[in-house]
Amino acid sequence: MQSTSASGNRDIRAALSNLDSAREWMESICGPHALRVRHPEQLRFLQLGTTLGSMATTIGYVEYGTDVTVAVNGNSPLNCYSVSLPVVGHQELAVHGKTWLSDQDRGVIVSPLESQDLAITGNCRKLHVAIQHSALREVLQTMLRCPVEAPLVFQPDMDATTGDPASWWRMVKFLIGEMERSSPSLGQLYISGEFELTLLKGLLLSQPHNYSEQLADASAITPPHYLTKARQFIHDNAREPLAIEDIEHAAGVSRFKLFDGFRQYFGCTPIAYLKRYRLESARRDILEDRSVRNISSVALNWGMSHLGRFSTEYKALFGESPSDTLKRVARVPTVRR
Numbered sequence: 001m002q003s004t005s006a007s008g009n010r011d012i013r014a015a016l017s018n019l020d021s022a023r024e025w026m027e028s029i030c031g032p033h034a035l036r037v038r039h040p041e042q043l044r045f046l047q048l049g050t051t052l053g054s055m056a057t058t059i060g061y062v063e064y065g066t067d068v069t070v071a072v073n074g075n076s077p078l079n080c081y082s083v084s085l086p087v088v089g090h091q092e093l094a095v096h097g098k099t100w101l102s103d104q105d106r107g108v109i110v111s112p113l114e115s116q117d118l119a120i121t122g123n124c125r126k127l128h129v130a131i132q133h134s135a136l137r138e139v140l141q142t143m144l145r146c147p148v149e150a151p152l153v154f155q156p157d158m159d160a161t162t163g164d165p166a167s168w169w170r171m172v173k174f175l176i177g178e179m180e181r182s183s184p185s186l187g188q189l190y191i192s193g194e195f196e197l198t199l200l201k202g203l204l205l206s207q208p209h210n211y212s213e214q215l216a217d218a219s220a221i222t223p224p225h226y227l228t229k230a231r232q233f234i235h236d237n238a239r240e241p242l243a244i245e246d247i248e249h250a251a252g253v254s255r256f257k258l259f260d261g262f263r264q265y266f267g268c269t270p271i272a273y274l275k276r277y278r279l280e281s282a283r284r285d286i287l288e289d290r291s292v293r294n295i296s297s298v299a300l301n302w303g304m305s306h307l308g309r310f311s312t313e314y315k316a317l318f319g320e321s322p323s324d325t326l327k328r329v330a331r332v333p334t335v336r337r
Contacts, residue, residue, distance in 0.1 A: 009053045012049045014046065016045040026047075026070075030082050034070075034071040034073070037067070054196045055138075055196055055284070057199065058128075058129070061087070061128065062125075070120065081111055081112065081133065082129075085106075085126055089124030094116060105159075107127075107165075109158060109207065133319070143219070144214060146268070148211070150210065154207055167206065171198075172199070221265065226253045233251075278302040279302075282298050282299055283325065295322045
């Protein structure tokens with residue numbers, strides 16, 4: 001079962017011995033997959049963790065209690081990136097005709113849109129982080145300052161002993177440890193979503209993927225001061241009915257220079273940037289508030305009065321409608337023992 005904290009996070013505890021129940025539970029978190037078990041009567045599935053309120057990232061521990069294989073079909077893709085590192089035992093990921101062994105020193109990433117098998121030993125207890133595909137894509141686009149066309153694909157194996165990937169795993173372990181201790185000070189970070197955003201940015205910066213080179217180039221570029229001023233003005237006033245003249249005045253430069261700068265550094269026009277920021281902010285509100293406020297009021301609160309257009313643009317950016325987002329994060333799996 002799950003419980004919701006004051007910060008909008010959901011604490012998770014599932015203890016299941018039924019094969020279908022275990023698969024349905026993990027499907028609600030990661031997306032569709034098959035679960036193959038040689039001895040289903042020995043299954044003792046357990047998940048302990050938290051779903052963070054800002055972007056619906058789930059973090060915690062998972063174990064099955066018997067040898068299982070999680071089979072993902074590329075025609076029915078996952079809706080998340082499933083990142084895991086055994087604490088005890090091991091697992092093996094098979095994708096594109098190659099296999100990667102995962103133990104205490106090396107994690108693996110199961111990506112959406114690819115057919116793959118993850119064989120997990122019965123004694124395996126692992127750290128598990130499920131990051132929503134749409135949320136990671138959104139963060140990547142913000143970091144690149146331009147739209148992302150091709151799917152984000154990570155290198156499957158992830159070092160947990162040295163380098164930047166090991167630092168990311170230490171951050172995951174720290175976060176889980178602090179959640180177990182219910183630290184009030186860290187709870188403030190959950191509320192703002194800053195720690196969750198750091199977790200997603202850290203994965204994009206530490207683990208190789210098909211956008212790594214482009215991301216490194218983008219990270220090395222600092223926008224000029226007038227663009228920083230214009231961007232901050234948009235962030236501070238996005239709920240208001242802004243016109244291009246307002247942004248131009250805040251930047252203190254000509255419209256030509258403003259448009260040229262936005263295209264060079266952010267990959268879009270100032271108004272397109274404003275629209276994307278409003279949509280991203282509305283999505284965060286939907287994820288955090290769940291059913292507390294309806295979708296229409298969220299859109300109106302962010303200056304988007306044409307609700308049909310809002311829904312269309314939202315789906316184009318995030319790959320799902322606002323109502324689908326709300327249904328997905330509000331759904332609580334039925335637990336059968």
